[in-house]
Amino acid sequence: MLxxxxxxxxxxxxxxxxxxxxxxxxxxxxxxxxxxxVSVGAGAMTADLVFFVIVFRFGAFIPVLALHALxxxxxxxxxxxxxxxxxxxxxxxxxxxxxxxGLTMGITNPFQILWWMTVGLFFxxxxxxxSIAGLFTGIIIWIxxxxxxxxxxxxxxxxxxxxxxxxxxxxxAIYLLYSGVVYFLR
Numbered sequence: 001m002l003x004x005x006x007x008x009x010x011x012x013x014x015x016x017x018x019x020x021x022x023x024x025x026x027x028x029x030x031x032x033x034x035x036x037x038v039s040v041g042a043g044a045m046t047a048d049l050v051f052f053v054i055v056f057r058f059g060a061f062i063p064v065l066a067l068h069a070l071x072x073x074x075x076x077x078x079x080x081x082x083x084x085x086x087x088x089x090x091x092x093x094x095x096x097x098x099x100x101x102g103l104t105m106g107i108t109n110p111f112q113i114l115w116w117m118t119v120g121l122f123f124x125x126x127x128x129x130x131s132i133a134g135l136f137t138g139i140i141i142w143i144x145x146x147x148x149x150x151x152x153x154x155x156x157x158x159x160x161x162x163x164x165x166x167x168x169x170x171x172x173a174i175y176l177l178y179s180g181v182v183y184f185l186r
Contacts, residue, residue: 001128001130002130004127004128004130004131004134005128005130005131005133005134005137006134007127007131007134008123008127008130008131008132008133008134008135008136008137008138009134009135009137009138009141010134010138010168011123011131011134011135011138011168011172012134012135012136012137012138012139012140012141012142013138013139013141013142013164013168014138014164014167014168014169014172015115015135015138015139015169016041016044016138016139016142016143016146017142017146017164018081018084018162018169019162022040022041022044022102022105022106022109023146025040025101025102025105026040026041026102026143026146026147026150027146027147027150029098029147030146030147030148030150034147034148036098036147037143037146037147037150038144038147039098039099039102040098040099040101040102040105041102041139041142041143041144041146041147042099042102042143043098043099043100043101043102043103043104043105043106044102044103044105044106044112044143045102045106045136045139045140045143046099046102046103046106047102047103047105047106047107047109047112048106048112048116048136048139049136050107051112051113051116051120052116052120052124052132054116055116055117055120055121055124056124059121059124059125062121064183067121067122067125068179068180068183068184069180070117070118070121070122071118071122071176071177071179071180071183072176072177072180072181073114073118074114074115074117074118074119074122074173074176074180075173075174075176075177075180076173076177077111077114077115077118077119077173078119078169078170078172078173078176079170079173079177081111081169082166082169082170082173083166086162086163086166119172119176122176122179123135126179
């Protein structure tokens with residue numbers, strides 16, 4: 001159970017750490033105030049919670065064949081995201097950040113929606129509930145720590161964040177791909 005919790009934390013950190021629209025707004029708003037950066041992250045995490053509840057509640061109604069096709073789609077999505085992480089740069093655009101901005105960005109983010117319908121669904125079905133708790137713990141760790149280190153260390157750690165996120169996302173993509181392919185090869 002502890003191992004699945006730790007896996008959940010790693011997945012949560014790997015999904016929240018890569019540079020992207022939400023982290024761009026968090027970083028911009030953290031320059032003004034750490035509380036503004038945290039509130040943007042909390043809004044995006046609320047969107048994840050909404051998607052989790054939907055997938056948890058209605059995921060059981062998806063036929064097994066469709067599930068494994070979704071797993072393959074999720075693996076492809078993760079491979080794309082892991083590659084994109086290595087190529088991405090932190091955006092410097094400015095936006096007013098608050099909880100509703102983070103929530104709106106999270107709810108309307110196609111990658112977040114697709115992640116929950118594919119990878120999230122797999123994660124809920126095959127891992128212990130402790131992994132879900134770990135996932136949200138990882139998200140919380142990121143949205144609380146990222147704004148605090150943003151001002152001093154952003155450029156210095158950007159490369160390591162990318163490498164860590166790539167490694168975790170790529171590894172999980174391979175695992176998900178394996179799970180989907182094994183089903184179709186039976």
